[in-house]
Amino acid sequence: MSRRQIAHHGPRSVGAMLTRWAGGMRHPSALAALALVVAAAAAGGVSQGGTPGAEHATLFAGPGPGSFLVLEGSSNVHPFECRTTTLTLALARDPAAPMPAGAAGLDSLIRDSGVRGLELEIPVASLHSEKKGLDKNMYRAMKTDSFPAIGFHMTRYALAPRDAAGDTLAVSAEGLLTVAGRTRPVTLAAILVRAAQGLWLEGSHGLRMTDYGIRPPTMMLGALRVADPVTVRYRLLLTPGGAAAGGHREITDPKEERQ
Numbered sequence: 001m002s003r004r005q006i007a008h009h010g011p012r013s014v015g016a017m018l019t020r021w022a023g024g025m026r027h028p029s030a031l032a033a034l035a036l037v038v039a040a041a042a043a044g045g046v047s048q049g050g051t052p053g054a055e056h057a058t059l060f061a062g063p064g065p066g067s068f069l070v071l072e073g074s075s076n077v078h079p080f081e082c083r084t085t086t087l088t089l090a091l092a093r094d095p096a097a098p099m100p101a102g103a104a105g106l107d108s109l110i111r112d113s114g115v116r117g118l119e120l121e122i123p124v125a126s127l128h129s130e131k132k133g134l135d136k137n138m139y140r141a142m143k144t145d146s147f148p149a150i151g152f153h154m155t156r157y158a159l160a161p162r163d164a165a166g167d168t169l170a171v172s173a174e175g176l177l178t179v180a181g182r183t184r185p186v187t188l189a190a191i192l193v194r195a196a197q198g199l200w201l202e203g204s205h206g207l208r209m210t211d212y213g214i215r216p217p218t219m220m221l222g223a224l225r226v227a228d229p230v231t232v233r234y235r236l237l238l239t240p241g242g243a244a245a246g247g248h249r250e251i252t253d254p255k256e257e258r259q
Contacts (some may be wrong), residue, residue, distance in 0.1 A: 064237035090119035137217035
């Protein structure tokens with residue numbers, strides 16, 4: 001769901017849209033790894049995704065300051081990375097669960113299985129490298145005019161504690177990743193860490209551009225050729241009320257260190 005669509009429909013209508021999303025993938029939506037956030041729906045154990053058709057309430061949960069996502073790749077000349085701090089994240093909350101009022105409340109909601117789904121979106125045009133020519137070719141290869149966003153819709157997840165205190169959880173999430181109009185099932189792995197500001201989600205996921213019908217870009221009449229494999233690396237801070245009714249927040253400090 002785009003920022004404009006969320007602002008137009010309002011929180012109540014957005015909640016209805018998320019209910020429909022729980023049963024299937026919407027076109028187009030968000031970037032794989034990010035959606036792992038919802039995987040934290042129960043502490044130190046195994047949890048399943050939301051029930052299709054169940055009623056949900058919309059909760060926008062960040063991402064907060066310091067969040068970023070990077071697309072890393074290589075070419076026959078040099079490695080490259082494209083970074084974005086423009087992310088949209090919407091959680092489907094069990095309406096019977098209380099609305100979180102602070103970081104501790106969000107942590108309790110997630111650990112008490114109060115999250116029923118997640119829809120995540122990244123605008124392709126927000127990904128930037130240090131090479132404008134590379135960006136231009138990447139946008140063309142990803143068919144940005146027709147498919148302006150990359151999306152992830154979570155369908156199933158499992159958790160396991162990584163430390164005795166339960167502050168760090170290993171996350172495994174299954175879902176549908178849509179890139180350039182093509183949708184494929186993926187399984188993602190990440191960690192979720194408690195922090196004073198909220199919950200940090202960190203991980204990476206490898207994929208091939210050709211799996212999504214994308215021809216790896218070339219430049220300088222083919223002298224520079226981008227390799228097919230790429231890695232999505234992310235570090236996201238979940239914060240309660242991380243966005244207003246518009247459901248969108250742009251992060252301005254991607255290098256901020258975790259406190």
